[in-house]
Amino acid sequence: MADDFDVEVVTRDDRSARLLVRGLTPAVANGLRRTMLSEVPTFSIDTVRFVENSSVMFDEMVGLRLGLVPLTTPLDDYEVGESATLALDVEGPATAYSGDIETSDDLVQPADENVPIIELKEGQRLEFEADAVLDTGKEHAKHQGGVAVGYRHLQRVTVVGDADEFDEEEPNILRGVIETEDGELVHTEEFDADLTNRHPGKELEIEDVPSAFVFHIESDGSLSVDELTLRAVQSLRDRADELAEKVAV
Amino acid sequence: MSYKCSRCKRDVELDEYGGVRCPYCGHRVLLKERAPDVKEVSVN
Numbered sequence: 001m002a003d004d005f006d007v008e009v010v011t012r013d014d015r016s017a018r019l020l021v022r023g024l025t026p027a028v029a030n031g032l033r034r035t036m037l038s039e040v041p042t043f044s045i046d047t048v049r050f051v052e053n054s055s056v057m058f059d060e061m062v063g064l065r066l067g068l069v070p071l072t073t074p075l076d077d078y079e080v081g082e083s084a085t086l087a088l089d090v091e092g093p094a095t096a097y098s099g100d101i102e103t104s105d106d107l108v109q110p111a112d113e114n115v116p117i118i119e120l121k122e123g124q125r126l127e128f129e130a131d132a133v134l135d136t137g138k139e140h141a142k143h144q145g146g147v148a149v150g151y152r153h154l155q156r157v158t159v160v161g162d163a164d165e166f167d168e169e170e171p172n173i174l175r176g177v178i179e180t181e182d183g184e185l186v187h188t189e190e191f192d193a194d195l196t197n198r199h200p201g202k203e204l205e206i207e208d209v210p211s212a213f214v215f216h217i218e219s220d221g222s223l224s225v226d227e228l229t230l231r232a233v234q235s236l237r238d239r240a241d242e243l244a245e246k247v248a249v
Numbered sequence: 250m251s252y253k254c255s256r257c258k259r260d261v262e263l264d265e266y267g268g269v270r271c272p273y274c275g276h277r278v279l280l281k282e283r284a285p286d287v288k289e290v291s292v293n
């Protein structure tokens with residue numbers, strides 16, 4: 001395995017990013033993907049104490065929905081297994097949203113304010129206190145910080161000549177990120193994922209670039225993409241070190 | 250056990266001997282109310 005990875009950011013915003021990483025083996029790439037899903041801890045509601053629930057849903061059903069609300073996670077301040085307290089009190093007619101949840105720690109907040117929990121009619125009321133616990137995705141999927149994390153090979157597209165004059169014009173669909181002949185990185189969405197839009201009437205050659213992977217990373221909002229990625233790498237490294245230490249006699 | 254009469258909406262206490270009947274209006278359909286204590290639910 002190469003010692004140095006070469007990382008390039010293709011696109012990036014707060015919740016999602018595309019990163020090109022060169023110098024990875026497929027095993028490490030997949031290990032990194034799996035680590036982002038299952039080893040980076042996030043807060044999630046774990047127990048709910050219902051003071052009043054006169055809504056149309058059972059306590060357990062409301063509880064299940066609450067568990068899936070992403071909560072912002074200050075990983076520097078909490079250890080796995082520690083908890084924070086949240087509360088909600090909404091009286092109908094209204095819809096209880098995740099933004100109505102009050103928290104004991106300002107750093108632990110619902111990542112989105114507009115997740116509907118339940119619609120309450122006249123005279124219905126939902127009041128509860130809940131404990132959010134910091135845990136990892138391998139314990140329960142509700143603790144997954146990364147959603148839709150995946151990777152593809154970087155693909156190099158080269159023009160080898162003109163297409164035959166009497167060839168049928170068929171779309172040449174390609175998804176992911178391509179590398180052009182002059183080394184530019186272009187996402188296929190830019191030309192509607194159809195190479196004939198970019199190179200009309202040309203004959204093309206497409207090949208996977210060895211050990212170059214384009215990761216698409218999306219966070220549920222509990223962590224920023226940067227932190228999710230860095231924590232995943234750290235976790236992978238820690239566990240590799242631990243293995244090396246235990247194997248060495 | 251606390252129940253609520255479905256016709257007159259009044260709270261009804263049942264004992265062993267009275268049978269299932271609202272003492273105020275004689276209606277035989279009673280609804281069981283949710284217990285007032287806090288219920289803890291674990292989410293998993």
